[in-house]
Amino acid sequence: MANKRPTGKRIDEPTGTETVGHEWDGIEELDTPMPRWWLWTFYLTIVFAIFYVIAFPAWPMVDKATEGVLGWSSRGQLAKEISAADLARQGVRDRLARIPIERLPEDSALMAQAVAGGNAAFKVNCVQCHGSGAAGSQNLGYPNLNDDDWLWGGDLRAIEYTLTHGIRQAGHDETRMSIMPAFEGMLEPAQVEAVVSHVLSLSGKAEGSALGAQTFADNCAVCHGARGEGSREFGAPSLNDAIWLRGSTREDIRRQVLNPRLGMMPKWEGRLDPVTIKMLAAYVHSLGGGEDFVEVAADPAVEVDEQP
Amino acid sequence: MNSPDGPAGKNDRDTDVAVEDGVARTNRPVSSAVADPGAATHRHEPHEPERAHLPEKLYEKRQAVHNKRIDGPFRRFKWAMMIVTLAIYYVTPWIRWDRGPYAPDQAVLVDLANRRFYMFGIEIWPHEFYFVAGLLIMAGIGLFLVTSAVGRAWCGYACPQTVWTDLFQHVDRFVDGDRNARMRLDAAPWTWGKVLRRAFKWTIYAVIGFATGGAWILYFADAPTLFRDFFAGDAAPVAYITVAVLTLTTVVLGGFMREQVCIYMCPWPRIQSAMLDEKSLIVTYKDWRGEPRGSVKKARKHPGEFGDCIDCNLCVAVCPTGIDIREGPQIGCITCALCIDACDRVMAEVGRPRGLIDYATLEDCEREARGETPRSPWRTLLRPRTIAYSLIWGSIGLALLFALGVRSHTGLTVSPDRNPPFMLMSDGSIRNSFTLKLRNMESRPRDMAIALEGLPGGVMWSDTIGRDDAAPAQVMTVPADQTRTMRAYVMAPAGTGERDFAFRITSQDEQRETDSVETRFSAPEAGQPRDSQ
Ligand code: SF4
Ligand code: SF4
Numbered sequence: 001m002a003n004k005r006p007t008g009k010r011i012d013e014p015t016g017t018e019t020v021g022h023e024w025d026g027i028e029e030l031d032t033p034m035p036r037w038w039l040w041t042f043y044l045t046i047v048f049a050i051f052y053v054i055a056f057p058a059w060p061m062v063d064k065a066t067e068g069v070l071g072w073s074s075r076g077q078l079a080k081e082i083s084a085a086d087l088a089r090q091g092v093r094d095r096l097a098r099i100p101i102e103r104l105p106e107d108s109a110l111m112a113q114a115v116a117g118g119n120a121a122f123k124v125n126c127v128q129c130h131g132s133g134a135a136g137s138q139n140l141g142y143p144n145l146n147d148d149d150w151l152w153g154g155d156l157r158a159i160e161y162t163l164t165h166g167i168r169q170a171g172h173d174e175t176r177m178s179i180m181p182a183f184e185g186m187l188e189p190a191q192v193e194a195v196v197s198h199v200l201s202l203s204g205k206a207e208g209s210a211l212g213a214q215t216f217a218d219n220c221a222v223c224h225g226a227r228g229e230g231s232r233e234f235g236a237p238s239l240n241d242a243i244w245l246r247g248s249t250r251e252d253i254r255r256q257v258l259n260p261r262l263g264m265m266p267k268w269e270g271r272l273d274p275v276t277i278k279m280l281a282a283y284v285h286s287l288g289g290g291e292d293f294v295e296v297a298a299d300p301a302v303e304v305d306e307q308p
Numbered sequence: 309m310n311s312p313d314g315p316a317g318k319n320d321r322d323t324d325v326a327v328e329d330g331v332a333r334t335n336r337p338v339s340s341a342v343a344d345p346g347a348a349t350h351r352h353e354p355h356e357p358e359r360a361h362l363p364e365k366l367y368e369k370r371q372a373v374h375n376k377r378i379d380g381p382f383r384r385f386k387w388a389m390m391i392v393t394l395a396i397y398y399v400t401p402w403i404r405w406d407r408g409p410y411a412p413d414q415a416v417l418v419d420l421a422n423r424r425f426y427m428f429g430i431e432i433w434p435h436e437f438y439f440v441a442g443l444l445i446m447a448g449i450g451l452f453l454v455t456s457a458v459g460r461a462w463c464g465y466a467c468p469q470t471v472w473t474d475l476f477q478h479v480d481r482f483v484d485g486d487r488n489a490r491m492r493l494d495a496a497p498w499t500w501g502k503v504l505r506r507a508f509k510w511t512i513y514a515v516i517g518f519a520t521g522g523a524w525i526l527y528f529a530d531a532p533t534l535f536r537d538f539f540a541g542d543a544a545p546v547a548y549i550t551v552a553v554l555t556l557t558t559v560v561l562g563g564f565m566r567e568q569v570c571i572y573m574c575p576w577p578r579i580q581s582a583m584l585d586e587k588s589l590i591v592t593y594k595d596w597r598g599e600p601r602g603s604v605k606k607a608r609k610h611p612g613e614f615g616d617c618i619d620c621n622l623c624v625a626v627c628p629t630g631i632d633i634r635e636g637p638q639i640g641c642i643t644c645a646l647c648i649d650a651c652d653r654v655m656a657e658v659g660r661p662r663g664l665i666d667y668a669t670l671e672d673c674e675r676e677a678r679g680e681t682p683r684s685p686w687r688t689l690l691r692p693r694t695i696a697y698s699l700i701w702g703s704i705g706l707a708l709l710f711a712l713g714v715r716s717h718t719g720l721t722v723s724p725d726r727n728p729p730f731m732l733m734s735d736g737s738i739r740n741s742f743t744l745k746l747r748n749m750e751s752r753p754r755d756m757a758i759a760l761e762g763l764p765g766g767v768m769w770s771d772t773i774g775r776d777d778a779a780p781a782q783v784m785t786v787p788a789d790q791t792r793t794m795r796a797y798v799m800a801p802a803g804t805g806e807r808d809f810a811f812r813i814t815s816q817d818e819q820r821e822t823d824s825v826e827t828r829f830s831a832p833e834a835g836q837p838r839d840s841q
Binding site: 108131132133135144146147148149238241242243286288289292 | 725727728731732733734735736739741771772774797802
């Protein structure tokens, strides 16, 4: 058998295959053709690529890519998925919209769904101030939502109200509004020191004095209560428990008496839909400090009002 | 004739062989052979030169194996194994097992959706997957044991690939006739008759494939319901996809690829060569007795010059993987012993002792070749290696049984919430929250008591038990066969410091199974103002 072809390439005897014509240290490479399936796969990828470029957004132009004849886009896809997910949730949302919030705990499955939805909404809207664990921040005066101390009430309806109308929202009639006057200049320094001591004495942390008690009764008891128990009507914190919104040292309390810092919370009405607010309320209520709803005065008119 | 280049020459030659001699070889062309042991044998060429062993092309086209029908004890054993294994496969999902109202009544069920595995009286949960792992290890060691004792017998009789290939070979035989008819038909041009025949045969393949895939999905859902839903078109898409894929793979692997799977795809032949030793029973051709080969006629003409093998090639013709066992132990041999059946027949016919091809150990072969009497093949079953494997196998089995016997049907997992780690309440007490998972592995709802241990003054409540009912212990109902997740609030009096404590769960029934989990109660550090967090 001839060892060389006119091309000068050698034929490898045992296999009968042409070599590629090079030699490296006596090692030659056979010019074995590609397996046919491999070639076909390769051709198919080319066909696929052409189809893809025509059908889908692919080719970068000056300001955006070609649109593709199928009109598909990842944004459109996302919008479709979101609306599908919304549609899937619609049933739960409808039921949530119909149920008065204080009746929510009776439907434990719906409550669980509300808590889950509220958790998600909380992570988006509330963690910036209250923290991802809802523990708030004492330095910045964001209340801890896990405990059992509530400025404005901790039942589902009160929480929903706070969420809806916010706190200290200027120009909003229904907002929660508490005002602590600045006593700087209104009280004598000695009175200030005495009232700080008195506040600390309410939770047994210092000795009180007659001056302190008198100053407190004259200036503070109207909102904070005679024993410093606070008032939810005015959003006045209780001063006789273990929880301090803005710190419990003399320094903290003095600063708060002289020149109080006042908290603020956006009203979510108009920004979040009522169902989301309801879910948020359920979530906050579920954090561990939620209070049971107590019907204060059974006003039949109100109740009828609330029926769906 | 034996031109190394040009496929045409080769194909011609193969066709010659197929038509004239009725025998074709898979791996290497054989120049002469007959299928009928009674017929005269003849050889065209004595021996091909060494070069002929080199491959003519780098990739060789698969040559169909048309194995001949044979009867004999091993074939009958293979039949029995085929019936038994197929019966197990098809019948198992239909067996019912009463587990009470809260659990499925299918004896063997892989409930992926609920992550349960039911096997008769045993129910395996995801955290008990070590049982399945243990069974798989036992299967592996069992395979080692079988291999070291009797070679690749698993492959020969019980391997699904073998069983289904065997089935498909019977279909071939049923539709196209036995070996010679099939080879003639293969070589024949495509006529309408052949097309119809092929269509008929492939339809049977597809039906077998469908039955295979169809039975598979029955292991994953209630069989009667799924069966009905499947044909009503109501089953889950994944069921149809699974059946389609398994139908296709069964037909491709069992109907068309067959021995190629055993030789090229399966890793076991590679492993088995490491498992076998000179004491393992394997199918061997006793060359000292058979060689040199010669036909009955030749042997009669030149007495004393030829061995017992009459070169009838029947052993090759019956081999489902198309190999020639006379070339020695090889990777393609699945130890099915059909060649033993074949050769024993031939030996009986020509009046020579049986066992020219036989189950034997290499050691015994050497003894026999030296003229000593071979020892009983049963001896090979009892030797250190097989005993060691049996011991390992048995002890894993016993360990699993033991674990099964003592396992608790009650379980508890505790994960403390770390954000925030603790909570100061208005009366100064400290609250922690935990996520508890209460497991009830019995098929009835059970009450479980959860108690705090090592937390003086501690009380707990949950997302379903109100704070008003806070107590050091609570009773919860856990639904049948489920894990109940609950958020537990644990509150300790003011001044409680960081400390370890435990949740203990106790089933409120006669078993009083219990489980306890140590965890930590977080609290403000000592010296830190109580209110700062
Ligand atoms: S080994 Fe037995 S079956 Fe095989 S060719 Fe020889 S005589 Fe025939
Ligand atoms: S050589 Fe014999 S034992 Fe091995 S696969 Fe073929 S027929 Fe079966």
